[in-house]
Amino acid sequence: MLLLPLLFACVEGPQTTGFMSVTLPGTPTGVVLGADARVIVSHDAPDGCCVASGYVPGGSIPAFQHAVSEVPPVVAEGRVYLVQPDGLVALEADRESWSVAVEADMEAAIAVTPAGIVMVPSWDGVQGRLHAWTRLGEEAWVTDLQSQRVVGAIRARADGTVYVATTDGVMPLLHGVDGSSGAILWSESVDAKPLAVVDDAVLVDVGGVLARFDADGREVWVSGADVGEAGVTATSDGFVWVPGATHVAKVALDNGGAAQRIERRCGALAYGLDQRMWGVCEVGEVGWALAAIGAVIEVESTTFGGPSVGPPVLAGGNAYVVIDNASTPSLLGFAGATLPNNTSPWSTAYGVGNAGRPDQ
Secondary structure (H helix, E strand, O other): OOOEEEOOOOOOOOOOEEEEEEEOOOOEEEEEEOHHHOEEEEEEEOOEEEEEEEEOOOOOOOOEEEEOOOOOOEEEOOEEEEEEOOEEEEEEOOEEEEEEEOOOEEOOOOEEOOOOOEEEEEEOOOOEEEEEEOOOOOEEEEEEOOOOEEEEEEEEOOOOEEEEEEEOOOOEEEEEEEOOOOOEEEEEOOOEEEEEEEOOEEEEEEOOEEEEEEOOOOEEEEEEEEOOOOOOEEEOOOEEEEEOOOOEEEEEOOOOOEEEEEOOOEOOOEEEOOOOEEEEEEEOOOEEEEEEEOOOEEEOOOOEOOOEOOOOEEEOOEEEEEEOOOOOOEEEEEEOOOOOOOOOOOOOEEOOHHHHOOOO
């Protein structure tokens, strides 16, 4: 497939309008959209780690705050799931729906299957486990991982198969787990961390490079795209976008071939209804800005002083970005442009990982 370079330029396009700027009290770790269009940001607290703060659009004072760990929050089926220092809590309409205690460090990531099973790994210093609860807070199962510790994200396919990477410090493994029972279906001795699920496959990080494995953990292809901390975003037109340390790569899902290379550093990307990728990208030496990537890059905001944490949250005609600036970490809100049919490109959007495809 022909590799098409894309130069970064300030192409004339619809500019957004900033309507929200909140200085956060500490370094941000994640951002999600909760109930009633509230933006929930997890961040360091002045006296340590960590707090999840919920903001209404345009607001500057948190509508609620909850103590949490460093694990970013997750939203599924109208509930917000937070890992707290002593367990897991589910919020509904900003109020606690249920909570469970776990006598071990809960770490890595929260994942939710299409059937509503909520999973979080734990580690007690000797033994790793994968815990699961129903959407009502009832224990579904616990899988003993023995000396293996979960690393990276956990991803769940539409059929309920869950992909989990573990290591004991010597032997890395990739597992396929039955999300309904917790049974380990298969294990492959490979250093591959799940990034996203697509069709009958899983996209993984193999030594910092994007690869595609089939549903049973066998390698299909390895691309030349370097995977950074921003993860990947798969789209419904058969491509996956990979923000790296120096550029963004667009890769074909069917064969791993390079389709486009964008010589610009960007954070995690979200896929808008206008079929463009939205993210915070570096703008020369003057800072960072919200940008849209399609056939060209359009800079859609004024510049600000740091990269983003996670992808933009796109909803209700607005875009929210969390900026990791050491001096002034911030939550910024932008009012979006309008498409010719008078709809916002941001009415619905799909972020990194499982949320990267409208059909997942």
